[in-house]
Amino acid sequence: MSNCEQCIVRQFSALKALNKDELVKLAACKTSHIIKKGAPLFEEGESVNGIYCVTSGVCKMSKLSSNGKDQIVKLIKAGELIGQRSLISDEPANLTAVALEDMEVCFIPKSEVLSLFDANNQFSMNLMKTVCGDLKETSDHMVSISQKTVKERLAETLIYLEETFGKNEDGSLHIQLSREELAGMVSTATESCIRLLSDFNKLGLIELHGKKITIIDSNKLKRIAD
Amino acid sequence: MSNCEQCIVRQFSALKALNKDELVKLAACKTSHIIKKGAPLFEEGESVNGIYCVTSGVCKMSKLSSNGKDQIVKLIKAGELIGQRSLISDEPANLTAVALEDMEVCFIPKSEVLSLFDANNQFSMNLMKTVCGDLKETSDHMVSISQKTVKERLAETLIYLEETFGKNEDGSLHIQLSREELAGMVSTATESCIRLLSDFNKLGLIELHGKKITIIDSNKLKRIAD
DNA sequence: AATTTTATATGATTAATGTCAGCTTTTTTA
DNA sequence: TAAAAAAGCTGACATTAATCATATAAAATT
Numbered sequence: 001m002s003n004c005e006q007c008i009v010r011q012f013s014a015l016k017a018l019n020k021d022e023l024v025k026l027a028a029c030k031t032s033h034i035i036k037k038g039a040p041l042f043e044e045g046e047s048v049n050g051i052y053c054v055t056s057g058v059c060k061m062s063k064l065s066s067n068g069k070d071q072i073v074k075l076i077k078a079g080e081l082i083g084q085r086s087l088i089s090d091e092p093a094n095l096t097a098v099a100l101e102d103m104e105v106c107f108i109p110k111s112e113v114l115s116l117f118d119a120n121n122q123f124s125m126n127l128m129k130t131v132c133g134d135l136k137e138t139s140d141h142m143v144s145i146s147q148k149t150v151k152e153r154l155a156e157t158l159i160y161l162e163e164t165f166g167k168n169e170d171g172s173l174h175i176q177l178s179r180e181e182l183a184g185m186v187s188t189a190t191e192s193c194i195r196l197l198s199d200f201n202k203l204g205l206i207e208l209h210g211k212k213i214t215i216i217d218s219n220k221l222k223r224i225a226d
Numbered sequence: 227m228s229n230c231e232q233c234i235v236r237q238f239s240a241l242k243a244l245n246k247d248e249l250v251k252l253a254a255c256k257t258s259h260i261i262k263k264g265a266p267l268f269e270e271g272e273s274v275n276g277i278y279c280v281t282s283g284v285c286k287m288s289k290l291s292s293n294g295k296d297q298i299v300k301l302i303k304a305g306e307l308i309g310q311r312s313l314i315s316d317e318p319a320n321l322t323a324v325a326l327e328d329m330e331v332c333f334i335p336k337s338e339v340l341s342l343f344d345a346n347n348q349f350s351m352n353l354m355k356t357v358c359g360d361l362k363e364t365s366d367h368m369v370s371i372s373q374k375t376v377k378e379r380l381a382e383t384l385i386y387l388e389e390t391f392g393k394n395e396d397g398s399l400h401i402q403l404s405r406e407e408l409a410g411m412v413s414t415a416t417e418s419c420i421r422l423l424s425d426f427n428k429l430g431l432i433e434l435h436g437k438k439i440t441i442i443d444s445n446k447l448k449r450i451a452d
Numbered sequence: 453a454a455t456t457t458t459a460t461a462t463g464a465t466t467a468a469t470g471t472c473a474g475c476t477t478t479t480t481t482a
Numbered sequence: 483t484a485a486a487a488a489a490g491c492t493g494a495c496a497t498t499a500a501t502c503a504t505a506t507a508a509a510a511t512t
Contacts, residue, residue, distance in 0.1 A: 063365070065373035066452060073365050088351075089358040094365060118347055125314075125343070128354050132315040135361045139289070139299050139320060142368040146413035147291035150469070179490060187372035189470050194491060210478075210490095226292060376499065405460065415500050420461060436460095436508080 003027055004106075009055055012079025014126035022116060030106045035059075041082060041097040041105065048093050050109040052082040057103030058165065058175060061095040062184060072184040073138065075100070075175075077165065084127055085134070087113060100175065148226070150188045154196050156225035157185050158206065162215050172212040229253055230332075235281055238305025240352035248342060256332045261285075267308060267323040267331065274319050276335040278308040283329030284391065284401060287321040288410060298410040299364065301326070301401075303391065310353055311360070313339060326401065374452070376414045380422050382451035383411050384432065388441050398438040 004027040010016055018026065035041055035057070042048050044063060054076060061082070062072045073095055076082055086093050087110055117124045144153060158173075165175040177185070183193035197213070200206045205221050207214040215221060230253040236242055244252065261267055261283070268274050270289060280302060287308070288298045299321055302308055312319050313336055343350045370379060384399075391401040403411070409419035423439070426432045431447050433440040441447060 063369045065369060067373060069373060071369045071372050073368065085358045085361055088354050089362065090355075091362075094362050117351070121344055121350075124347075124350055124354070128314050128350070128357065129316075131354065131357050131361060132311045135311055135357060135364060136315065136317075136320050138361060138364045138368060142299065142364060142371060143289045143291060143297045145368060145372050146297050147293060147295060190489090191471080191491080192469060195469095198491075416459090417461085417501080418499055420459095421499095424461075 002032060004030065007055070009053070009079040013053060013081050014084075014123055014130055015053065015081075017120055017122035017126050018116065019120075022120065026108065026112065026116075029112050030108050033105050033107060035099040035103040035105060037099050037102050039099050041099065041103075042093050043096045044094060045092050048083045048086055050107050051084055051087055051113055052097075052105045052107055054078050054080055054082065055104040055106060057099060057101045057105075059097050059099045059103060060181065060184075061097050063095050070180075070184045071187060072181065073141075074134070075164070075185075081127075081130070084131060088127075088131070100177070100181075145187050150186060150192055151196055151199075152225055153186045153188070154182075154193065154200075155205075155221045157182065158200075158213070158215060159218060159221055159225055162218065167214075170212075170214070172209070172214040176211050178211070228258060230256065233281070235279070235305040239279060239307050240310075240349055240356055241279065241307075243346055243348035243352050244342065245346075248346065252334065252338065252342075255338050256334050259331050259333060261325040261329040261331060263325050263328050265325050267325070267329075268319050269322045270320060271318050274309045274312055276333050277310055277313055277339055278323075278331045278333055280304050280306055280308065281330040281332060283325060283327045283331075285323050285325045285329060286407065286410075287323050289321050296406075296410045297413060298407065299367075300360070301390070301411075307353075307356065310357060314353075314357070326403070326407075371413050376412060376418055377422055377425075378451055379412045379414070380408075380419065380426075381431075381447045383408065384426075384439070384441060385444060385447055385451055388444065393440075396438075396440070398435070398440040402437050404437070 004010065004018075004023045005020065010018075015026075030053075032055075041052055041059065056078050058075060058077050059082070060072050061074050061076060062070045064070050076097070082097055082105075083093070117127070144156065148156070161173050161175055161177075165173065168174050179194050179197070180190045183190040186193055197206065197208060200221075201208050205215070205217045205224075207216055230236065230249040231246065236244075241252075256279075258281075267278055267285060282304050284301060284303050285308070286298050287300050287302060288296045290296050302323070308323055308331075309319065343353070370382065374382070387399050387401055387403075391399065394400055405420050405423070406416045408423075409416040412419055423432065423434060426447075427434050431441070431443045431450075433442055
């Protein structure tokens with residue numbers, strides 16, 4: 001059982017409000033897990049009974065629609081919490097969480113979160129701000145899907161991926177998504193996504209080497225994205 | 227200055243957790259307002275500095291996109307609160323709120339909400355649940371826009387309007403939206419919306435008399451909506 | 453009441469994007 | 483390493499839904 005006081009990623013989530021005693025108590029009740037790439041943390045409809053704190057790795061939160069397409073609602077990276085919404089709503093998960101890379105996560109049981117919620121106003125305020133931030137992002141995402149073209153959304157998504165997850169030493173996007181997953185973020189068909197990537201490539205906006213995507217002209221991409 | 231203790235709609239929002247003292251204090255600091263149909267409560271980008279509690283009437287929360295279309299993100303009815311998200315995030319409004327009917331609202335200043343938040347755990351938990359509910363709805367709405375056809379979404383929206391706002395004695399939808407507004411909810415062009423309403427009419431699923439829409443076969447509509 | 457403006461309606465056309473099919477490359481598994 | 487499976491790519495085509503044009507009806511204004 002590792003220490004929560006030393007945990008760096010804590011600073012990035014609502015947990016930053018916890019005091020020493022609370023952290024000791026947290027360390028005692030949390031459990032650590034390794035989630036392999038492609039494995040689910042939980043699936044839509046499951047009862048989660050706690051929240052996950054991501055120590056390393058990235059995961060996608062998505063919803064499978066009746067036509068078999070996986071719409072990615074958001075990506076989560078180290079330092080963020082997963083499952084707050086359904087914990088607070090006291091409902092089963094609305095989205096499926098699947099690891100995009102090998103992940104390390106800590107599971108904090110619901111009872112512990114609720115007791116923190118009661119005892120620590122700053123913690124609950126932080127949690128609330130996170131959920132409110134998610135709500136704003138999701139509203140904006142919704143408007144973007146309904147008002148922008150696929151090309152604009154793809155450009156927007158590529159910029160988002162670079163800004164949020166950074167790049168490798170060779171300049172390529174650090175996060176590796178399949179074309180299908182990228183399409184799921186953009187909300188388009190896989191073929192359309194591939195075709196537009198290929199167009200961007202021909203226009204010199206990006207470079208493609210297998211799964212690696214390198215953004216060459218981010219200003220032009222930003223202009224396309226609006 | 228009217229009484230908050232006697233206010234019925236309080237029961238429908240996070241405010242139901244307030245005790246007698248808190249309600250007296252609330253009554254003393256809140257202000258009541260009449261908003262005429264078509265008038266804005268606030269616009270995107272404005273600082274709201276408090277929350278509105280809707281006593282009567284309905285309003286739309288929408289976002290104007292660069293191409294001039296108004297995407298309606300959600301509708302709000304009596305008993306609900308408006309502006310929690312930006313209050314908690316401490317940000318300007320992300321959406322514009324416009325009255326669809328004459329409305330009565332009470333404005334509660336930010337300082338009062340924050341002090342309730344600190345003093346009353348149940349209140350903050352309620353507020354949090356509301357925001358989480360909004361987040362789930364918005365996520366689902368987003369997936370619906372990206373995965374369903376316009377026809378399916380229109381059917382879905384009509385069912386939602388009947389279930390949420392009820393019908394008049396003659397069976398027509400109680401809430402009256404322009405075709406443009408309905409299109410804004412469905413996320414489609416006004417013409418497409420009109421055309422599909424006309425199709426539904428010909429198929430005997432609904433009846434149109436001017437602005438009045440009457441749902442005739444809600445089962446078939448539900449089947450179309452999925 | 454007449455006129456202007458706005459909303460609703462419908463047809464024709466175009467543009468955007470999804471679907472299907474076939475092929476190549478990459479990855480996985482035996 | 484060979485074979486099989488999955489992912490990526492491209493072209494052809496179909497479909498959906500947006501746009502444009504125009505007509506009618508309703509509402510607002512003079």
